[in-house]
Amino acid sequence: MPETDAPLTYGPNEDVVDLLLAQHAQIEQLFLLVIGGTGETRRDAFDDLVKLLAAHETAEEEVVHPLARTLPGGGGDAMVDDRLDEERQAKETLKTLVAGGVDADGFETGIILLRDAVLMHARHEERYEFPRLRQFVPAERLRSLATAVRAAEASAPTRPHPGAQSAKGNLAAGPVLAVIDRVRDAVRKPSES
Ligand SMILES: [Fe+2]
């Protein structure tokens, strides 16, 4: 089957690296919308950002980093530990921002710090981790992982239902954790077979 050289392909040839790269770009866009936006626009963009970030980082934690640990060369374990630390810190900051909501004092500062940390983290993955996946993991496996990650993320709610809002009208921390749990459960199933 002919391979395409396009960096972002969708459909049967999309592999998990394509998918994660596309999500990095989407995450960056959403940060721009949150930081540049006000009122409802900012609130909606922040909700979308929280969902995507939670799902994306959880899928990486469950699928990509464990796989990267098994690959030869490149100080795999230390590299993966660094990525996991970055993700843990980002999730903590994210939870704090979610709990306070977009109108809280300190949201402005917090969201900029989070953006800088998340984008730096994404660059590290792109530089140190993704190339090794492409080098050492069979293309077929990378494609099936894309399918697994997409299915897992599709199982997570994309918009909060009214009961999921906090008193301030913002997305509550509970549903964010639920997204993480559901993505985790969904990605574990296919990898166990
Ligand atoms: Fe990550």
Ligand SMILES: [Fe+2]
């Ligand atoms: Fe990532």
